[in-house]
Amino acid sequence: MPTRRGFLKCLSAVGATLLPWYGWSEIFKIKIPQCAQASIPTSSTIRQGVNFVLQTDNKYLNRTATDDILALTSSELQGRRAGTVGEEKAAAYLMDQMKGLGLEPLGDLVDKNNHDYSNAFTVYPVVEEFYHGRLTFRPGNPDDLRTPSANIIGGLIGTNPTESVILSAHYDHLGIFQGNLYPGANDNASGVGCILDVMRRLLKEGIKPKCNVVLAFWSAEEMGFVGSYSFIEKPTFAGIQAVLNVDTVGNGPLGEFALWANSDNKAVQAIQSAAKENKVSASLAPNNGYNSDQVYFNMDNIPAVTLMARNWLNKNHTPDDVPDFVNPQKVSLASDILYSAVQKLVF
Numbered sequence: 001m002p003t004r005r006g007f008l009k010c011l012s013a014v015g016a017t018l019l020p021w022y023g024w025s026e027i028f029k030i031k032i033p034q035c036a037q038a039s040i041p042t043s044s045t046i047r048q049g050v051n052f053v054l055q056t057d058n059k060y061l062n063r064t065a066t067d068d069i070l071a072l073t074s075s076e077l078q079g080r081r082a083g084t085v086g087e088e089k090a091a092a093y094l095m096d097q098m099k100g101l102g103l104e105p106l107g108d109l110v111d112k113n114n115h116d117y118s119n120a121f122t123v124y125p126v127v128e129e130f131y132h133g134r135l136t137f138r139p140g141n142p143d144d145l146r147t148p149s150a151n152i153i154g155g156l157i158g159t160n161p162t163e164s165v166i167l168s169a170h171y172d173h174l175g176i177f178q179g180n181l182y183p184g185a186n187d188n189a190s191g192v193g194c195i196l197d198v199m200r201r202l203l204k205e206g207i208k209p210k211c212n213v214v215l216a217f218w219s220a221e222e223m224g225f226v227g228s229y230s231f232i233e234k235p236t237f238a239g240i241q242a243v244l245n246v247d248t249v250g251n252g253p254l255g256e257f258a259l260w261a262n263s264d265n266k267a268v269q270a271i272q273s274a275a276k277e278n279k280v281s282a283s284l285a286p287n288n289g290y291n292s293d294q295v296y297f298n299m300d301n302i303p304a305v306t307l308m309a310r311n312w313l314n315k316n317h318t319p320d321d322v323p324d325f326v327n328p329q330k331v332s333l334a335s336d337i338l339y340s341a342v343q344k345l346v347f
């Protein structure tokens with residue numbers, strides 16, 4: 001979560017000098033650490049609704065949020081700074097998950113009818129700065145070369161495909177600075193694992209939702225919500241009904257969550273109702289100068305909310321934000337809340 005709300009405004013002001021987009025290099029073939037998995041049978045008729053069969057691979061369906069967190073914090077991914085090879089490897093991992101789960105690509109159009117998972121944009125170089133002990137970014141020289149970055153977007157298509165509910169989480173983090181790796185396990189591999197878990201659960205149930213359930217993994221959030229802003233400026237699909245964003249959900253006492261949103265919109269109401277069902281607290285909290293990817297959706301009058309752990313600042317933006325710091329039970333609870341909330345919005 002960046003501290004500087006004016007960051008993107010600054011980027012936009014100098015954004016007229018865009019250098020040509022030259023595309024990502026070929027996706028890296030990377031080895032992702034795998035955890036041992038129990039075999040879970042796929043059910044196609046757990047609840048009432050429209051049954052459907054997706055080309056979903058059980059190997060992908062049976063992964064857990066912890067598997068995702070371990071994969072994304074692997075040193076090979078170098079802290080996933082936007083515009084770096086580490087981010088590109090993280091993107092490759094996420095695209096592989098989406099493909100394995102049989103999700104429809106909903107990123108950039110590759111021809112008249114077909115999308116890619118990748119939704120490309122570019123980022124400026126940044127300057128690192130410590131603020132109250134946290135590593136943060138401020139804009140670098142706008143005359144310097146921009147580098148490619150991308151959101152990764154794919155979804156489960158509903159019976160009414162003109163409407164979508166987005167489950168989102170940023171997958172970028174801070175990279176390596178002064179020889180220290182910033183793995184960003186809680187911020188925000190935990191959110192990525194959480195929404196992948198919700199999708200895996202929906203797919204295991206085998207019920208086709210009324211509207212599309214879209215997973216959006218934003219990048220360059222740490223540079224001022226650049227990825228989600230880029231998507232809002234040029235969305236790759238229409239009919240967005242609500243955005244449930246997840247950022248840094250795996251620490252602190254179980255049952256203590258907080259929400260960021262500009263109003264008591266329907267996304268907030270869905271999360272609060274779901275939190276109540278799960279007997280946890282999730283009340284709107286003051287931003288205190290911080291923010292996350294719900295912010296530009298709110299400005300565009302799209303109902304959007306960010307769910308986070310109430311104590312999210314603990315170890316945030318430090319090299320100590322490692323997988324052991326993340327409580328899998330808390331991530332699982334966040335998934336339960338998201339899962340109930342999404343039911344209220346898509347069925």
Ligand SMILES: [Zn+2]
Nearest residue numbers: 001002187222
């Ligand atoms: Zn952050």
